[in-house]
Amino acid sequence: MLSREETYADISPVRLNGNGITAFISIMRGCDNMCSFCVVPFTRGRERSRDPYSIVAEAQDLFDRGYKEVTLLGQNVDSYKWKGAEGTESAEVQVNFAQLLEKVALISPDLRIRFSTSHPKDITDEVLYTIAKYDNICNYIHLPVQSGSSRVLELMNRTYTREWYMNRVDAIRRIIPDCAISSDIIAGFCTETEEEHQETLSMMDYVGYDFAFTFSYSERPGTLAARKLADDIPEEVKKRRLAEILKKAQETSLYRLQQNVGKTLRILVEGTSKKSKTDYCGRNDQNAMVVFPATEEIKPGQYVNVIIERCTSATLLGRIAK
Ligand code: SF4
Structure with a gap:
């Protein structure tokens, strides 16, 4: 059982993927829901949202270090809500999830934003309109x-x-x-x-x-x-x-x-494919894995347009558009 008051501020909220391109930032901890099959409310305690300014600073720092994609993580991101502490300069400031998404999206159009997990009872039209407004918030x-x-x-x-x-x-x-x-x-x-x-x-x-x-x-x-x-x-x-x-x-x-077959998709190259060293792999906006022949000019961490030629049950296959 974790404490209700403890913020666990010393636990690093940033998790790096070994590829140097994608990373994860925890924006909140715990969960206030009580789904009857789930242990989270008993193991991780009450929901606590982190300071949006430190989240944005972490995302900016990742981008400055060459990362191109951050995933904002929480058990229920749609109930993210932060309010400035009483008696401080930010006492009147309130930030919800849509506003946090926007702040992170504004860091750079070249930084892709993903998030998980959404709760059907809490996801708002405001969040959906924010996703629609910014090309770098993944669909x-x-x-x-x-x-x-x-x-x-x-x-x-x-x-x-x-x-x-x-x-x-x-x-x-x-x-x-x-x-x-x-x-x-x-x-x-x-x-x-x-x-x-x-x-x-x-x-x-x-x-x-x-x-x-x-x-x-x-x-x-x-x-x-x-x-x-x-x-x-x-x-x-x-x-x-x-x-x-x-x-x-x-x-x-x-x-x-x-x-997607026949379409040209924008892919963030994550590295070489697990199955073939001569192929690159990366994901499109909708999170589908795409595999295509690697070239000297394109490096992992770059965005590239790929023409999709065929697919298996889990992967899209194509070639770089000229
Ligand atoms: S919302 Fe998710 S984490 Fe929270 S109790 Fe339900 S299943 Fe568990």
């Missing part, structure tokens, strides 16, 4: 649905319904038409019926996720679900439901990737 949102059934969502204590989630997806499609959306999905949560499982599958069809992290429910000691709900779905049923979810996730990912 990619990880928006975990967990289940497509309102009754199961209530048992999970997710505090939104199927309809609410769909409304948020509609807002994303309206404000950022080419935005990629990914999700976390749990198969076989306590008391989930076959119809409710089907609702999860139909939600996947509705959204057309670019990517989904899929799990079958397994009880975590100390969680609300472990204390109050029976883990009553037989293992073989969970397995079968998970397989159906995974199959649909792979189909929709492939479909979404195929939509």
